[in-house]
Amino acid sequence: MALRLVNVNFKARNDAALGQFWAEALGWGVSSEGPGVTNVEPVGFNWPDPAAVCVDVVTVPDPETVKYRVHIDLATTSADHQAELVARLKQLGATPADVGQGDVPWTVLADPEGNVFCVLEPREICRDTGPIAAIVVDCADPRAMARFWDEAMDWTLHExxxxxxxxxxxxxxxxxxxxxxxxxxxxxxxRAHLDVMPYRGDDQEAEVARLRSLGATAADVGQGDTPWKVLADPEGNEFCVLGTPR
Known part of the structure; x- marks a missing residue:
């Protein structure tokens, strides 16, 4: 059994507006699975597919404005591309952000609802990732987090x-x-969290039990009776285990 990372999920005051920002930022399209939810994914994408981790934006009554422990890094292919992308993102409504980064080669911005993200300088490692270079999680112990997520998912630990x-x-x-x-x-x-999904033929409840044996705990974020299960990783970061695809 194993899981795959399929979405980054943002809570928002206005899912349609924020979803449109991210669609234009990434060059992707938008769809909706229901009121209050905007799905952002590559045009023609057959979800789920490891070629992209998609963005889901969900309207909630009172999304707190806090320093996120989860953010997105965007890839660029050249210094000119980085400058052009930063300028375009500002035109779309992004603003400069100071998170204490100092003098670094990447640019830190905030989207229209204050979600911090980075536009990276060109990096060889990111040349084939697509527009999202990385989903980044702040943590106290990267080794322990890598150990948990390496066992939770079928992804490969590179470093x-x-x-x-x-x-x-x-x-x-x-x-x-x-x-x-x-x-x-x-x-x-x-306000941002990861969504993971079992593979077809695997059992959601069995995956939840396996995750809890690895150190995950049940989490209540006011989700009520939903088809997905909300857990927290060993450092308390919430994530959702979606239902098994049919």
Missing amino acids: VTDDHARLRSAKGVGPYLEFLRSSDAKTVRN
Whole structure:
């Protein structure tokens, strides 16, 4: 049994507006599975597929404005591309953000609802990831987080140190999942979280039990009676286990 990472999920005040921003930022399309939900994915994409981790935006009554422990890094192919992308994102409504990054080669921005993200300088490792280079999770212990997520999913662990860990789909496509050491402890619910899904033929409840044996715990974010299961990883970051595809 194993799971696959399929979405990054953002809570929002206005899912349609924020979803449109991310669709234009990534060059993707939008759809909706129901009121209050905007799905952002490549045009013609047959979800789920490891070639892309999609973006889901969900309207909630009162999304807290907090420093996110989960953010997206965008890939660029040249210095000119980076500058052009930053300028275009600002035209779409992004604003410069200062998270204490200092003098770095990447640019930190915030989307129209304040979600911080990075536009990376050209990196060889990101040349084939697609527009999303990485989904990044701040954490206290990258080694422990890598150990949990390496066992939770069928992704391949590419690098792990005391300060940084990196995983990617075993098929060698799509973005990376990265864990960066941070001194900021988690104190409130995350506004962005990961969605994972079992493979066809696997059982959702069995996967939830397996995750709990690895150190995950049940989490209540007010979800009520839903077809997905909400858990928290060993550092308390919420994530959802979606239903098994038919």
